[in-house]
Amino acid sequence: MGNAPIITLTTDFGYKDPFVGIMKGVILGINPSINIVDITHDIAPGNIMQAAFAIETSFAYFPYKTIHLVVVDPGVGTMRRPIIVSTARHYLVGPDNGIFSRIYSIAESIDVFHVTAEHYFLSPSSKTFHGRDIFAPVAAWLSKGVDIMNFGEPISDYINLPIPLPSFPAKNIIEGEIIYIDRFGNLTTNIHSQKIEDLLENNKGKKMRVLVKGMEAPFRNFYADANDNGIYSLINSFNYIELFVKNGNASLEFGLKVGDKVGVIFN
């Protein structure tokens, strides 16, 4: 009571191996009434920033006090710290390797705790699968109502990785980049709709154009609003500018990848 009955899982463990099922077994052994929801387990191996984006776009759609367990952990076994992040509405559990950097950048209030209370870990603990031995049991005990202060001390020197942000080289230009490619080959950029609205103020009457690799990607309101060929843009459901091909794969058809530059210009 008081704590949410949901733990979400986001990992790079894939679907082929028993790793995720094992974590669920550990969690249910501690809290049999928990509801476990998979966000994704197909984060590219070791890709911390991809996991950071997945959890940023997901966490707020879950109920109050949901616990989000995120394990992309190439430094497993080193001194990197296990942490619990507490926001106004959610908990996040995972390694202190920057995986929550996007949460830090948007959450109103953040408290971060270094988990040191080893009696909450599986014993013995391995040096290579902390998802099973540390993170799963810590999330499960947290879901049972154990006070966050019991897991360890608050810290302020947690790892906060730089997030690629768009630049504004002129009053009518935003220069951003592709940060994520989804299964449809649609390309999410780091240009948030709020930035566009800010520029609209000073560029009334001008036309907005979205440019990538020398091509214009005409702006549409939704996918089916485009023609059958060519690259287009829209504001996606996470409020970022997205490039797409109607009924096609923009990434493959136009050879676009994470890090490629995308411009928005009003003229």
Add this chain to the structure above:
Amino acid sequence: MGNAPIITLTTDFGYKDPFVGIMKGVILGINPSINIVDITHDIAPGNIMQAAFAIETSFAYFPYKTIHLVVVDPGVGTMRRPIIVSTARHYLVGPDNGIFSRIYSIAESIDVFHVTAEHYFLSPSSKTFHGRDIFAPVAAWLSKGVDIMNFGEPISDYINLPIPLPSFPAKNIIEGEIIYIDRFGNLTTNIHSQKIEDLLENNKGKKMRVLVKGMEAPFRNFYADANDNGIYSLINSFNYIELFVKNGNASLEFGLKVGDKVGVIFN
């Protein structure tokens, strides 16, 4: 009480992105006691008829009043209607794009409602992710016992796509086609066992032969009953004629694909 505690999910959202997890968060935020079951999220992007087959073969195995949420929705953002389909035993929720055509063809009684009650949607709603903003919350509110009449008006002009049916060019011949390829490379045809039994009546004493691309696929009762090489046929667990290679992949080994013709002849 009275309503089933299960919502199933069938989408083309894949397993790589957080889309499905987000839908589950929305559902659980509205109905924390719902049981969510994945049918599949690996429908080929935009393939409405593949989703129609997946839900046709699945829905009846779920308990009374299960709600089946099916989102393959290339027309998201257009005027295509969100609908709820009510059969004698189940509910189905999704876009009115023909995705339920196979249900329409087999269910005893069908009532279809155009969902217009926007206060059941997430607000604001995007134009590109109605799985999250419209279909998930509508299914969740339906699971809470909201009367179906509260979501919108009954309609009769819902989209009903033509289903490829076999033809009967002679009294001893059925001409069908491949409609689905599973992960094993087994090829489901649209020739239902009932059609074969109908022909058997008039072809007593004759031998049934299954033909594809000039090859005969000898009929067996189960997979292990075939020899190690060559293509064979059986009545599969959904009661359709299926082509297979024992311990092999019939689709890859014989270059067979959806739409290829398959014949059954008694002689």
Add this chain to the structure above:
Amino acid sequence: MGNAPIITLTTDFGYKDPFVGIMKGVILGINPSINIVDITHDIAPGNIMQAAFAIETSFAYFPYKTIHLVVVDPGVGTMRRPIIVSTARHYLVGPDNGIFSRIYSIAESIDVFHVTAEHYFLSPSSKTFHGRDIFAPVAAWLSKGVDIMNFGEPISDYINLPIPLPSFPAKNIIEGEIIYIDRFGNLTTNIHSQKIEDLLENNKGKKMRVLVKGMEAPFRNFYADANDNGIYSLINSFNYIELFVKNGNASLEFGLKVGDKVGVIFN
């Protein structure tokens, strides 16, 4: 009450087809309060020993009286028997084709029952999908508290496939092989850490070297402890010697596969 509320699923049915969702529908129709957990559905088609390894490494992490349903069943439709295996702490349900051989080799006490009570099966039952028609309902009825004796007679002639074990050609040598490749390309061998400790007794002061295909794989405590290139070894989270490449894919980079020999030598 008394029985665990968890059924786990391990199959080769994949994620593309509705097979797994259908099994869950059948289970929930019989026991609506069961908690179903996926171990994996991406066992290579028909690979019995891969499934045997997946369930061996997973089952003990689940609570007392969890029911583990394992369906990799190339002999479906033949006379191969459906069985329930009862260990001191868990149940396992599946075909008698050797899939539980690794459980037999490690569990303290084993009772195996040939399931013959057809009134627990779906009716009619197909000859090609016993996961749906036999194994899912049997697991579900077992989870409801039906006594195991009611399903059929105990048997002792169940199929027990040989498990590849390491050999000890000299007092300072272990000769093993690769038995599993995970999604990261890490290669699990059949050399258990206990075997290494046994040899350590007689080889004090000597250095342990791990060899594969003429290469030495230096021993590390965890992944991040290795250099960026080259192949390394460690004791993995299941206590077997494992070969890996830091932030890389050892299987692809060094062309290593299941069955390749791995040596441990003290000198």
